[in-house]
Amino acid sequence: MIRKTFPAGAMIFFEGQPADCAYIVERGQVEICATRDQTHITLAKLGRGEIFGEMAVIDNSARSAAARAVEETEVLIIRQDQLKRRIEDAEPMVGQLLGSLITRFRQAQNGLLNDLPGRLRGGGHLVVAEPTGGSVRGESALEWISREYDLERGLAAGEFEPFFQPIVTVERGELAGFEALARWRHPERGLVAPCEFIDLGEKCGLIRQIDLKIMAEACALLRKAAGDGPMPFLSVNLSSQHFTDLDVVTGLAERLRATGFPADHLKVELTETALVQDPVTAYDVLCRIKDLGVKLALDDFGTGYSSLSYLHRFPFDVLKIDQSFVRELGNPGRTHHIVESIITLAGRMGMEVVAEGVETEDLIPPLRDLGCTFGQGYHYSRPVAADRMAEMLDR
Numbered sequence: 001m002i003r004k005t006f007p008a009g010a011m012i013f014f015e016g017q018p019a020d021c022a023y024i025v026e027r028g029q030v031e032i033c034a035t036r037d038q039t040h041i042t043l044a045k046l047g048r049g050e051i052f053g054e055m056a057v058i059d060n061s062a063r064s065a066a067a068r069a070v071e072e073t074e075v076l077i078i079r080q081d082q083l084k085r086r087i088e089d090a091e092p093m094v095g096q097l098l099g100s101l102i103t104r105f106r107q108a109q110n111g112l113l114n115d116l117p118g119r120l121r122g123g124g125h126l127v128v129a130e131p132t133g134g135s136v137r138g139e140s141a142l143e144w145i146s147r148e149y150d151l152e153r154g155l156a157a158g159e160f161e162p163f164f165q166p167i168v169t170v171e172r173g174e175l176a177g178f179e180a181l182a183r184w185r186h187p188e189r190g191l192v193a194p195c196e197f198i199d200l201g202e203k204c205g206l207i208r209q210i211d212l213k214i215m216a217e218a219c220a221l222l223r224k225a226a227g228d229g230p231m232p233f234l235s236v237n238l239s240s241q242h243f244t245d246l247d248v249v250t251g252l253a254e255r256l257r258a259t260g261f262p263a264d265h266l267k268v269e270l271t272e273t274a275l276v277q278d279p280v281t282a283y284d285v286l287c288r289i290k291d292l293g294v295k296l297a298l299d300d301f302g303t304g305y306s307s308l309s310y311l312h313r314f315p316f317d318v319l320k321i322d323q324s325f326v327r328e329l330g331n332p333g334r335t336h337h338i339v340e341s342i343i344t345l346a347g348r349m350g351m352e353v354v355a356e357g358v359e360t361e362d363l364i365p366p367l368r369d370l371g372c373t374f375g376q377g378y379h380y381s382r383p384v385a386a387d388r389m390a391e392m393l394d395r
């Protein structure tokens with residue numbers, strides 16, 4: 001369940017209850033309240049975009065107050081795993097800070113609540129804070145959680161599919177392989193490009209499933225399209241998140257087996273970011289991927305760290321030179337020398353080189369002169385859907 005509607009006056013939860021989720025107000029108004037000595041105490045009134053019920057989830061404790069719908073109210077549910085992942089992904093100190101703030105807040109508020117009715121000798125109704133009493137209101141949490149649910153839904157509904165961009169030999173312009181690129185066929189937004197969902201997918205951890213799904217489908221589609229003819233290679237992208245444990249190795253092996261795709265025709269593309277956080281584990285993962293017979297490509301080389309030590313320490317078979325370098329190749333100057341050095345270096349180390357972003361014909365002679373093996377870019381073809389990929393193989 002993603003959202004819930006409460007009629008006016010309905011209790012959302014009670015003080016002291018255990019908790020399994022937090023909420024964001026999407027519409028309506030929520031009163032945070034407590035009762036002491038027959039006195040009803042209003043602690044806060046929350047409106048659209050405000051979060052409540054987060055404390056007990058964060059510190060695994062009981063609800064510090066009750067929550068009630070003032071008018072008909074719609075809330076979006078933030079599951080425990082969604083909330084905790086965000087805290088765990090932050091610096092460890094953020095989690096610690098939140099924990100201690102909540103403990104101190106609970107103590108202070110308990111003191112206040114137990115003290116108030118007696119001091120006012122009232123009974124009846126006490127209001128501690130008027131609406132907009134200090135919680136942070138905004139669209140951003142609401143938007144992130146809605147988009148996250150949409151991504152989960154899209155994945156379950158099979159809306160992700162691979163597009164295929166040809167990778168061509170520079171020398172003779174022959175089709176050698178394809179890079180599989182993820183597309184989200186969204187029922188309302190149309191065809192969504194990766195730049196619009198990768199970041200979100202990494203934040204909520206779904207990127208691993210998306211990557212493997214694209215890989216499996218691309219393998220199946222390419223194998224079918226190739227039929228008995230020559231089999232082009234397939235390059236797939238894996239997010240940095242795969243390189244923190246060995247799960248991806250099993251994941252790839254299973255899908256290779258299920259699709260019957262030849263492992264030695266598969267290349268896994270990753271960027272240097274994947275190697276930075278935990279190089280020891282990443283190294284282990286890369287070696288095991290190679291044990292499957294799959295090749296490794298270092299993607300977007302030239303943008304990130306461009307570290308020679310990564311080239312040297314990790315067992316890459318292919319180097320993909322980022323388009324920002326390739327585009328400059330026509331112009332005389334320093335970039336030309338950089339690309340030349342990269343290609344020479346890669347060649348000496350026994351790696352193949354793919355030039356990304358080959359958008360115009362005039363880039364081909366310099367690439368050829370530099371001995372670059374493969375090119376990829378709009379000059380050859382944009383990424384195309386599976387049926388167009390099959391047509392390209394027929395020709």
Ligand code: CMP
Pocket residue numbers: 019032043044051052053054055056057062063064065066067109135
């Ligand atoms: P939790 O303790 O899980 O359940 C009750 C929720 O009410 C709590 O999380 C906060 O989200 C919210 N809450 C408690 N006290 C206040 C307050 N003084 N002002 C605003 N919100 C509060």
Ligand code: MG
Pocket residue numbers: 179237269299
């Ligand atoms: Mg890539």
